[in-house]
Amino acid sequence: MHLSQGQMHLPYAPPRGIIALMQNKPVREILQQLIAESGMRAIDVARESGVAQSTLSRILSGKIEHPTDRQIAKLAEFFGVSGDQMRGREALKPGAASVSEHPAFKESNVAPPPRMEGYVPIISWVQAGAWTEVCNVDFLSDEMVPKPPACSDRTFALRVKGQSMSPRYEPGTIVYVDPEVLPFDGDDVVAVLTDSNEATFKQFVEEPGGGKMLKARNPSWPDPWVAINGNCQIIGVVVADLRLRVPRS
Helix, strand or coil, rough: CCCHHHHHCCCCCCCCHHHHHHHHCHHHHHHHHHHHCCCCCCCHHHHHHHCCHHHHHHHHHHCCCCCCCCHHHHHHHCCCCHHHHHCCCCCCCCCCCHHHHHHHHHHHCCCCCCCCEEEEEEHHCCCCCCCHHCCCCHHHCEEEEEECCCCCCCCCCCCEEEEEEEECCCCEEEEEECCCCCCCCEEEEEEEECCCCEEEEEEEEHHHHHHEECCCCCCEEEEEEECCCEEEEEEEEEEEEEECCCCEE
């Protein structure tokens, strides 16, 4: 049987306008619904889904009526819906957003904290300078902080003063000092000079051949070097530090 040209059925692709008519809602309305149900901000959705913030804004404003397949796929995966639901070709049930199932919310960029055991006192710098003569550490200070793991029982804490060790240690940072740890080149140490009753906080530097010095970490610090020639006693090595958030007034 032969068909005339008018009776022939040729492959046919519906134009874009007809596809648009098949949709119950435009993508921007679906996206607005999903964002509202998730309780997230658009900027957070952009960051977590991998869709550029500018692109997401243009979709939400309607400037991009037909996002690319790649953009739709990223958003659909993030919200836990299908691509057809994202495009409005399938009904989207209320409460469909399930961002808690997205891999970004299952993975964590933090590890479990180390186990703290006991407390150590925060003492004054004068007390640190006379550390070898001090006993009954627990009664030196009313202020205690959690003890880091693997520290000796003689560990104590100091609150950093001045700018000599900035920017690594800003004023107010709490440093933990362990007197039983031997200093090596590059360690940060607390030491006392024979001509001072107060301890100092510096980096320990040991040059090949036996030269030992203390150094301020602040690159702008005047006279950053202090020679060690029998006039210095290292009290302990800094093994940890604690930075407390300062409340804003």
